[in-house]
Amino acid sequence: MEIKNLNKKQIIKLIEENSEYQFFFLEDWLDDSLLSKSFINASIEDILKNIFESSDLNYFILEDNKIVLTKGNLIKKGVYSSTNLLTKSENDTPIIIDTETNNEINFLRIGKEEKKKKAFYTITGFVKNDKDGSPIEGVTIINKNTNNYTTTNSKGFYRIRLPFGKNKLETLFVGFESTHQNIILYNNGDLNFTINEKSEQLEEVFISANKNNNIRKTMSGISQIKAQEIKKIPLVLGERDILKVATTLPAIKTTGEGSEGVNVRGGKVDQNLFLLDDGVIYNPTHFLGLFSAVNPFTTNDLKVYTGNIPAEYGGRLSSVFDIRTKDSSTKKFSGEASIGPVTGNLNVEIPIVKDKSGLNLGVRSTYSDWVLNLVDNKEIKNSSVSFLDVIAKYAHSFNEKNNLKVTAYHSQDEYQIASDTINQYKNTMFSLNWEHKFNDKNKGNLILSNSQYAFDINYETLNTNAGYDLNYNINETDLKLKMKYNFSKAHKFDYGLESKLYRISPGTISPNGENSVINPLTIPKEKALESGIFISDEITVNPKLNFNVGLRLNQFLALGPSTQREYQENTPKNTTTLVDSFSFDDNEIFKTYYGLSYRIASRYAFDDSFSLKASFNKSFQYIHRLNNNTTATPVDTWRLSNTNIKPQEGSQLTLGLFKNIGDNNNYELSLESYYKRYENLLDYKVGATLLLNETIETEVLQGKGKSYGIEFLVKKNKGKLNGWMGYSYSRALIQLDSQFDEERVNNGLFFPTNYDKPHDFNAVLNYKLTERYSISTNFTYQTGRPITYPEGKFFIDNKEFLTYSNRNQFRIPDYYRLDIGINIEGNHKIKKFAHSFWNISIYNVLGRNNPYSVFFQTSESGNIESYQNSIFSVPIPTITYNFKF
Numbered sequence: 001m002e003i004k005n006l007n008k009k010q011i012i013k014l015i016e017e018n019s020e021y022q023f024f025f026l027e028d029w030l031d032d033s034l035l036s037k038s039f040i041n042a043s044i045e046d047i048l049k050n051i052f053e054s055s056d057l058n059y060f061i062l063e064d065n066k067i068v069l070t071k072g073n074l075i076k077k078g079v080y081s082s083t084n085l086l087t088k089s090e091n092d093t094p095i096i097i098d099t100e101t102n103n104e105i106n107f108l109r110i111g112k113e114e115k116k117k118k119a120f121y122t123i124t125g126f127v128k129n130d131k132d133g134s135p136i137e138g139v140t141i142i143n144k145n146t147n148n149y150t151t152t153n154s155k156g157f158y159r160i161r162l163p164f165g166k167n168k169l170e171t172l173f174v175g176f177e178s179t180h181q182n183i184i185l186y187n188n189g190d191l192n193f194t195i196n197e198k199s200e201q202l203e204e205v206f207i208s209a210n211k212n213n214n215i216r217k218t219m220s221g222i223s224q225i226k227a228q229e230i231k232k233i234p235l236v237l238g239e240r241d242i243l244k245v246a247t248t249l250p251a252i253k254t255t256g257e258g259s260e261g262v263n264v265r266g267g268k269v270d271q272n273l274f275l276l277d278d279g280v281i282y283n284p285t286h287f288l289g290l291f292s293a294v295n296p297f298t299t300n301d302l303k304v305y306t307g308n309i310p311a312e313y314g315g316r317l318s319s320v321f322d323i324r325t326k327d328s329s330t331k332k333f334s335g336e337a338s339i340g341p342v343t344g345n346l347n348v349e350i351p352i353v354k355d356k357s358g359l360n361l362g363v364r365s366t367y368s369d370w371v372l373n374l375v376d377n378k379e380i381k382n383s384s385v386s387f388l389d390v391i392a393k394y395a396h397s398f399n400e401k402n403n404l405k406v407t408a409y410h411s412q413d414e415y416q417i418a419s420d421t422i423n424q425y426k427n428t429m430f431s432l433n434w435e436h437k438f439n440d441k442n443k444g445n446l447i448l449s450n451s452q453y454a455f456d457i458n459y460e461t462l463n464t465n466a467g468y469d470l471n472y473n474i475n476e477t478d479l480k481l482k483m484k485y486n487f488s489k490a491h492k493f494d495y496g497l498e499s500k501l502y503r504i505s506p507g508t509i510s511p512n513g514e515n516s517v518i519n520p521l522t523i524p525k526e527k528a529l530e531s532g533i534f535i536s537d538e539i540t541v542n543p544k545l546n547f548n549v550g551l552r553l554n555q556f557l558a559l560g561p562s563t564q565r566e567y568q569e570n571t572p573k574n575t576t577t578l579v580d581s582f583s584f585d586d587n588e589i590f591k592t593y594y595g596l597s598y599r600i601a602s603r604y605a606f607d608d609s610f611s612l613k614a615s616f617n618k619s620f621q622y623i624h625r626l627n628n629n630t631t632a633t634p635v636d637t638w639r640l641s642n643t644n645i646k647p648q649e650g651s652q653l654t655l656g657l658f659k660n661i662g663d664n665n666n667y668e669l670s671l672e673s674y675y676k677r678y679e680n681l682l683d684y685k686v687g688a689t690l691l692l693n694e695t696i697e698t699e700v701l702q703g704k705g706k707s708y709g710i711e712f713l714v715k716k717n718k719g720k721l722n723g724w725m726g727y728s729y730s731r732a733l734i735q736l737d738s739q740f741d742e743e744r745v746n747n748g749l750f751f752p753t754n755y756d757k758p759h760d761f762n763a764v765l766n767y768k769l770t771e772r773y774s775i776s777t778n779f780t781y782q783t784g785r786p787i788t789y790p791e792g793k794f795f796i797d798n799k800e801f802l803t804y805s806n807r808n809q810f811r812i813p814d815y816y817r818l819d820i821g822i823n824i825e826g827n828h829k830i831k832k833f834a835h836s837f838w839n840i841s842i843y844n845v846l847g848r849n850n851p852y853s854v855f856f857q858t859s860e861s862g863n864i865e866s867y868q869n870s871i872f873s874v875p876i877p878t879i880t881y882n883f884k885f
Contacts, residue, residue: 001014001038002038003037003038005035008030008031008051008052009027009030015044019044020065021044021066021067022065023067023069024066024068025068026069026071029057029069044067048061056072056109057070057071058112060074071109072110072184072186073113074113074115107166107182108183108184109183109184110191111185117187119163119164120161120162121161121164121187121188121189122188122440123162123183123185123190123191124158124159124190124191124440125157125190125192126152126156126157126158126193127139127141127156127193127194127195129194130194130195131197131331132330132331132334132349133330133355134156134326134327134329135152135155136156136173136176136195137152137153137154137155137156138152139156139158139171139173139176139195140171140173141158141169142169143162143167144168144170145166145168146162146163146167148160148161148162154300161489162183164186165185167183167184168180168182169182169191176195176196176197177196179193179194192400214658214660215605215611218538218601218603219305219308219310219548219601219615220307220613220614220654220656221306221307221654222305223246223251223303224302225245225246227299227300227326230296239291239296239343241291241296242294242299242302243262243292243321244292246262246304246321247262248726248764249304249713250726250727250728250760250762251306251319252264252304252306252319253760253782256785256815256850256851257290259289260283260289260634263318265674266676266707266708266709266731266753267318267650267676267707267732268753270621270624270625271317271319271621271650272318272320272321273316273321274323275321275322276325276429277323277325277393278447278449278478279429279449279450279451279478280476281293281427281429281451282453282638283425284321286366287342287366287385291342293387293389295345295362295364295389296345297336297338297362297364298326298347298361299324299326300326300327302321302323303321303322305320306318306319307656307674308600308617309599309617309619310494310599311534311551311599312496312498312536314619314620315500315554315620315621315622317619317648317649317650325391327360327405328358328394328395329349329358330352330354330355330356330397331351334348334349335349335885336882336883336885337883338882339880340878340879340880341878341879342878343364343366344367345362346362346364347361348361348362349361353396355397356396357395357396358395359394360391360395361391361392362389362392363388363389363390365386366385366387367386384416385414385415386414386415387411387412387413387414388411388412389411390410391407391409391410392409393405393406393407394406401436401437402434402436402437403434404434404435405432406431407433408430409427409428409430410427412424413425413634420459421458421459422460423455423456423458423634423635424456424458425455425634425635426453426454426455429451431447431448432447432448434447442484443484444481445481445483446481447480448479449477449478449480450475452474453473453638454471454472454473454474455471455472455635456469457469457471458470458512460512465515465516466517467515468509468511468512468516469510469511470507470691471505471507471508472635472637474504474505474638476502477500479499479500480496480497481497482498483495483496490541491537491538491539492538494534495534497533498531498532498533500529500531501528502526502527502528502529502530502640503525504525504526504638504639505525506637506639506692507522507637508522508523521692523693523694524563526640527559527561527587527640528558528559528622528640528641529556529559530554530557530622531555532552532554534553535550536548536551536599543605546603546605547600547601548599548602549599549601550599551596551597553594553597554593554594554595555593556595556620556641556647557591557592558589558590558592558641558643559586559590560584560588561585562583562584562642563582563584564581564584564590564591564644565578565581565644566579566581567579570739572740573644573697574698590642591641591642591643593647595649597618598617598618600615601615602614609665610658610659610660611658612655613654613655613656614654614655615652615654616651616652616653616654617652618650619649619650619651620647620648620650621648621649622640622647623638624638624639624640624648625637626696627690637690637691639696644697645700645702648679648682649678649680650677651676652676653675654672654673654674655672656672656673658670667715667716667717668715668717669715670711670713671711671712672711674707674708674711675706676705676706676708677704678707680702680703681704681734682700682701682702683700683701683703683734683736683745684700685699685743688700701738701743703734703736703737704734704735704737705732705733705734706750707730707732708730708731709728710728711727711730712726713725713726714726721767722768723766724764725762725764726760726762726763727759727760727761727762728760729760730758730760731752732755732756733751733756735748736748746807751806751809753786753808754808755785756786757782757783757784758783759782760781760782761780762779762780762781763778764776764777766823771825772825772826773822775823776821777818777821778821780817782815784814784851785811786811787808787810787812788804788809789805789809789810790802790803790856791804812853812868813850813868815848815850815851816846816848817844817846817850818844819841819843819844820845821839821840821841821842822839822841823838823839823840824837824838824839836881836884837883838879838880839880839882840878842875842876842877843875843876844872844873844874845875847873850872851868851869852868853868853869854866854867854869855867855868
């Protein structure tokens with residue numbers, strides 16, 4: 001028999017026409033998939049086995065040439081009578097009457113029963129919002145027959161193990177209607193849920209959405225922040241900012257207002273990996289570090305890894321900030337907008353193909369120059385600042401096994417602060433993520449991304465002939481394959497490989513006018529290829545004891561074209577000790593580094609509400625941010641490791657206790673300690689010139705570092721009063737020791753880094769007065785950061801010189817700030833055009849004159865006097881109006 005592009009119904013008709021067999025079935029069971037196959041001298045058993053092998057249909061051949069099809073279940077001999085079960089309807093359409101399940105019409109059959117059946121099978125699926133098709137995290141799916149349950153992850157995905165046969169499933173989630181589904185489980189299979197909202201949700205302040213996640217997870221040092229759950233936290237100028245909220249957690253600090261970047265557990269600013277939908281963002285801030293450069297309305301959530309970083313991430317020592325944008329609704333057009341004192345923001349979700357694809361588009365811009373008039377500095381009041389960011393995400397679901405997500409992002413800042421210099425910097429990022437589910441146990445992602453960061457300094461003046469234009473650019477292209485394999489209940493593997501190409505233009509300066517005397521200069525470009533292969537295993541020994549073990553093998557290839565210099569051994573690197581230089585052609589490998597990163601984490605659960613976690617990890621970093629100021633700035637440059645600059649290395653040991661208490665574990669407590677060691681940590685000689693320096697290795701010092709601390713966090717997740725309080729005591733120290741005086745700092749002893757701030761306390765609280773009105777507060781206290789003071793002066797040949805203290809021997813005054821906000825929800829009617837939200841807040845209620853920097857000048861009387869700059873030294877009230885439609 002020859003079958004050519006026929007569906008199952010056509011094949012059955014062909015068999016009936018060419019044989020004595022007669023089929024009995026329901027047409028709804030047959031799909032439209034086509035089959036082409038040739039059968040020669042094949043039995044009816046072989047033919048049926050081939051036809052229905054990939055479907056959930058079973059068959060049974062009766063003695064009188066009647067063939068009965070069933071949906072999932074098997075028919076056993078001796079149970080059925082061909083004369084009693086099979087009849088013909090009036091229109092002669094074959095039907096089957098199954099006396100076993102005839103009264104169970106509401107039961108959904110899943111899988112295909114096998115002769116050798118198992119006691120348990122697994123079903124997987126997704127839970128989505130019926131309103132817009134978006135995935136819902138934290139939904140509980142419970143089997144009412146056995147009371148075992150599971151919860152959905154951030155993508156709405158769940159997996160649950162159920163016994164063979166009848167089961168009754170129910171979905172549970174606050175604010176959504178419960179869904180019930182009766183099933184008959186024959187084998188592994190898929191089951192998706194769409195659930196309906198009961199009413200308009202009122203978000204409270206949560207860091208993590210999953211119940212008991214802090215107890216169950218093996219790895220410590222992971223915090224999750226939902227964008228929709230931070231809108232009531234009062235922040236500077238009323239702008240919702242997910243990265244600023246992250247800095248209220250004990251492990252994450254900043255050097256102060258107006259500083260770009262964060263320091264995580266004593267790490268440098270450049271040791272943090274910022275990802276937006278898998279693409280790197282080199283400068284994630286706007287407005288001199290006051291705002292995040294990521295649109296809060298398009299953001300879904302942020303995961304921060306500060307302890308044991310998963311093996312799939314490489315290239316940074318301290319942390320990973322994994323920012324995910326929302327998927328657009330695929331059902332209907334919707335959006336959100338806000339009008340504030342500094343920015344205007346618009347986000348729209350546009351369905352492209354119903355239930356298949358959608359576009360999430362966000363645009364934000366500023367009209368913020370008036371804010372600079374509030375700064376306590378006469379020169380800055382005449383300055384200007386502006387920024388813009390645009391993000392677009394397209395998501396398309398081809399079927400249950402294939403999904404595609406494409407994200408494009410661009411941000412741009414321009415500012416002119418108390419000078420004739422116009423500074424511009426921008427981020428551009430593109431990422432493509434194809435997700436494929438091979439089967440119930442295997443799935444993978446293929447990710448391609450490109451990131452670019454650039455800045456431009458344009459100096460124009462009528463009074464001098466020194467006008468110039470200076471440019472810098474870094475470009476990174478990354479290709480990554482990551483796989484997940486659920487081998488068994490005891491072993492879940494993540495593995496894959498990654499390779500990224502760095503291309504850096506360290507700087508170009510050129511005259512910007514005919515009268516400019518600036519000589520053009522271009523620093524040679526840098527290029528390198530960083531690759532890694534990784535694997536990790538989540539090991540479940542028993543319900544109490546878990547391990548997560550990961551390895552990542554790194555390779556770094558420094559590529560030409562390049563000129564590398566060789567210096568005399570056992571001498572300082574400077575122009576007088578230069579021995580030779582070597583030139584390398586395009587793509588020629590001139591230096592190779594290898595590194596084996598390992599990550600080990602364990603968790604022991606004493607019970608469902610109390611666990612002990614420990615971890616150890618070692619990492620390597622091959623790219624460095626050059627900055628010899630006390631705070632990071634947008635015009636800092638990134639450079640690659642080479643023959644003279646070694647990769648940074650870091651290792652971290654952590655130990656933590658996690659406890660949930662109260663009704664429904666409403667209170668979360670954690671106490672974590674850590675100890676970190678660094679090798680080849682970068683610092684710089686006194687007075688180092690880092691910008692436009694071709695021999696940068698002569699200005700760089702590399703030494704050892706260490707940081708340690710203890711962190712306490714208490715969170716209340718629900719109720720009228722909710723929020724969190726965190727405290728940390730931590731130290732961050734560096735040692736720059738050498739046999740040569742010019743390369744030794746503070747006599748070669750450990751001394752505080754620029755970002756060492758031992759005491760840090762944050763409290764973020766929200767009190768709900770009514771369903772529509774609430775009050776929020778945010779209090780921050782930090783030890784002042786280290787600084788080097790002049791201690792005296794002396795004269796040589798009538799020239800005055802200053803003497804300074806040991807580096808970072810003193811500290812600027814401590815920082816503290818209180819913010820208060822009043823939040824007003826619109827009425828909660830579901831059927832109306834838009835849902836509104838007002839935020840009235842006061843930033844720095846106490847008017848604390850927190851110092852941004854301290855500097856020294858010689859007065860007219862010849863005395864050296866100290867001065868301090870502050871960003872916001874007065875209370876700043878703001879009103880922001882938000883609405884969703």
